[in-house]
Amino acid sequence: MILAKGLAASGDVIVPAYASPATLESLRWAGLTPVLTDVDPESMVLTHVQATKAMTQRTVAIFGIHLFGIPCDPAGLDLIARQQDCALFFDARDTIGCLRALRPFGDLGDGEVFSFNETSLVNGAEGGAITTRDEELSKRLRTMRNFHRSETFAPVPIRMNGKMSEAQAALALSSLDFLSETLQRGRAVFEGYEAALAGCRGVRLIRPKGLDQWNYGRVILDIDPAVRSIDRVVEALRQRRILCAPPIGLPATKGTGDFPGVAALHKRLLELPSWRQASPDDALAISEVIERA
């Protein structure tokens, strides 16, 4: 919400409808009005095609999400953002350890947001970071995240207590030291699932396209409703005390009827236990339950 506020005072922000309620709420807290759009059914992310359709005079920003590490059409969105003179920023939480065009994420658009929540590959218990190439924006953000007079680098529209503590930073640093091991563990678990589910009809593990290196951070199963029932899979797992849920829950209020791409994702996707909770052996066992469901 601090990045959003630092970029635009008020107006509409185009955001994919496949986003957590927390993401949308953060945009509202920043005084922006989320304008939901569909995602590309093939790539599962917001692209310039959907963004162009949603663009109006009131649009001041586009907020893309690199879902599961899938790049959110950075080139296409950058082009239209510049053509329409609106801000472009990304949720890059799923991209730690990923490489695209042999580069890590973090320098796309006007800025990108990362999380150091305990579920993240870099764990600071809580906390996060914004990365940007924009020097002026950087000064505004450094000012906006606290109220210290000595930390005032630029005029800003508003300030907030958004600083990370030394405790969080210390934990995150130590987690960063272990990142390559964590990534290896993630890969071993994912490849365990992949091997075990190779012959299983109607399911497909999502491997992001467009990356030179992926972090295997999240294990997302795409279930074909024509072949398998996602509810039966969930129930079979639940009976073995393996609690799985869609990566993003169906929104309580608005339906996704207007967004067929998003509706399909809600119907088809299931998140399986990743490196945080599962070993490669667990992956094998879980895969067997799925196959039999």
Next chain:
Amino acid sequence: MRVKRNVDSLAIFGGATLFSSVKGVGELAMPDVEDYLRMLKRALGASSLTNNGAYARELERRLAMLHDVRHCFAFANAALGIIMLMRIFAGGRRGEVVMPAFSYRGLPHFAHWAGQTPCFGDVEEETHGLDPRTLSEIVHERTTSILAVNNANGACAIEELSEEAERLRVPLFYDSVYGVASTYDGRPLGGFGRAEVFSLHATKLLNGFEGGYATTNDDALAAALRALRDNGTTNTYLNEMHAAMALLSLDDLDGLIERNRARYESYKRILAQIPGLRFVDHHDAGEKYNFELVIVEALTTWPLTRDETVGLLRAEGAAIVAYYSPPLHDSGNTFESVRATNLPVAESLAKRFFQLPVGELVSLSDIERIGEYLEFVAASGGEIAARLRAAR
């Protein structure tokens, strides 16, 4: 090192600093690091570092007891607690939040984050708190809540504010960040108004690195806070690393207050001897306090302005600030705000006070040296003022 004996030796004129390490105004309570590491290992072992973990819940239980209230909710910081309460009271409306014009500079920002417009009221000369008499002018149908502040020198006029708020039918809540373990009318702060908010920042009495909490006896409000925090969409949880740290401060609460009191009484004694400065004592001697802060007034008889004095001390390594300056209606915020027509007390108070170094990193001998330093400034003030002003 000897305290300054001539004007040239003042750090602001190029002399060596009075302090070899920075002396701040925060409590900076330090637990036993082994105790902390033990707690941290337990949390790491349980893979539970946030989301209303065991330490956060234990902290809430113990704080509820300390403040003698039914409910306590821990947050990532006090700002979020205040914003959440403003949102709940606003109930989806865009309105105004009344607050004192002489207070912490974050408050108007919190109102704005909550979708409200800050509305500044004047304060009382003695308590520095929101003046109950200001409310009838500035409270109207667009007012969604009143945020009064209980300052370090004592609670504001809680009884009168409650009566006014009730008469005007607007929710009243308190920022009591400097009031942990303090009392009003013999009762602990925490149970007054609809709710009170406290901080667990490292500079406050209870050090949780960062953090905050809200206390309330209002069951319906508690349910709303719980729903917002646990079922709502915004992540405001106090993480386990912070909760563990705060619990250790809580274990040493009496010790912290005792040591604060020793520093406080020391300053009080020393400043009584320095003409031109007034030690700001608690305005009601009958209540309990935590003695966290030391606030001093630069009287008209003091040879320097308040700001010149702050500059002098900062150059010496005392990380002090002017107290609640500038007043909030004049703090350069670009977002919308409204105010009472006249704010004479807030404007006057904002020019007069500064803080002196306190907290666990400030020793009694540091305080003696500050006293000698200020005595020197009192005696040579004329020369110092002349040199400062000539240089400008």
